[in-house]
Amino acid sequence: EAQVTQNPRYLITVTGKKLTVTCSQNMNHEYMSWYRQDPGLGLRQIYYSMNVEVTDKGDVPEGYKVSRKEKRNFPLILESPSPNQTSLYFCASSSKTSGAWNTGELFFGEGSRLTVL
Amino acid sequence: GENVEQHPSTLSVQEGDSAVIKCTYSDSASNYFPWYKQELGKRPQLIIDIRSNVGEKKDQRIAVTLNKTAKHFSLHITETQPEDSAVYFCAAPGPNSGYALNFGKGTSLLVTP
Numbered sequence: 001e002a003q004v005t006q007n008p009r010y011l012i013t014v015t016g017k018k019l020t021v022t023c024s025q026n027m028n029h030e031y032m033s034w035y036r037q038d039p040g041l042g043l044r045q046i047y048y049s050m051n052v053e054v055t056d057k058g059d060v061p062e063g064y065k066v067s068r069k070e071k072r073n074f075p076l077i078l079e080s081p082s083p084n085q086t087s088l089y090f091c092a093s094s095s096k097t098s099g100a101w102n103t104g105e106l107f108f109g110e111g112s113r114l115t116v117l
Numbered sequence: 118g119e120n121v122e123q124h125p126s127t128l129s130v131q132e133g134d135s136a137v138i139k140c141t142y143s144d145s146a147s148n149y150f151p152w153y154k155q156e157l158g159k160r161p162q163l164i165i166d167i168r169s170n171v172g173e174k175k176d177q178r179i180a181v182t183l184n185k186t187a188k189h190f191s192l193h194i195t196e197t198q199p200e201d202s203a204v205y206f207c208a209a210p211g212p213n214s215g216y217a218l219n220f221g222k223g224t225s226l227l228v229t230p
Contacts, residue, residue, distance in 0.1 A: 042222035043206060050216050058217055103149040108160040
């Protein structure tokens with residue numbers, strides 16, 4: 001079954017304790033992205049990756065890191081989480097690009113709800 | 118993202134009525150405009166998209182129209198049903214990169230029986 005898998009789905013942690021949210025897709029998609037969803041703010045892009053070893057910042061990259069060592073995996077790293085990073089996080093992937101444009105359907109994972117105390 | 122504005126933020130309609138959600142974008146070079154539906158507690162899913170070489174696209178009860186000159190696009194849902202109740206997001210690529218897909222803040226649609 002084609003899917004995007006995120007882990008953990010739920011996490012409560014404390015300020016400053018490094019954590020990683022994993023994301024894996026089995027569709028051989030080149031493009032992967034991380035979004036955070038907050039009430040009233042919609043989906044905001046954190047980082048995206050056009051292919052292995054190619055990443056770029058989205059709208060809200062501060063406090064996050066990513067890596068794309070393999071095509072299927074795109075982990076999100078919070079080196080020193082703070083309470084303002086409490087949010088619902090979605091990983092997504094897509095296959096189609098048209099030149100320099102992302103024009104494909106985004107397949108989202110089920111989301112990871114993170115609480116930072 | 119800042120380059121995509123979506124209105125209204127909430128919309129309540131009676132079953133059978135039509136619903137229209139509008140989005141504007143800032144990057145005139147944007148060429149792809151998807152709409153996603155997110156049901157309560159679920160992940161967003163694509164419902165329809167349009168590319169800049171057409172002005173309208175329909176899929177059963179939903180349609181999207183695009184006005185490139187005015188830089189806005191709209192989602193139209195006809196004969197609404199209670200299962201259409203969800204949050205709808207528009208999106209557009211850019212402005213700094215065509216790979217950055219920015220979403221509007223969402224419209225919470227409630228269809229009452």
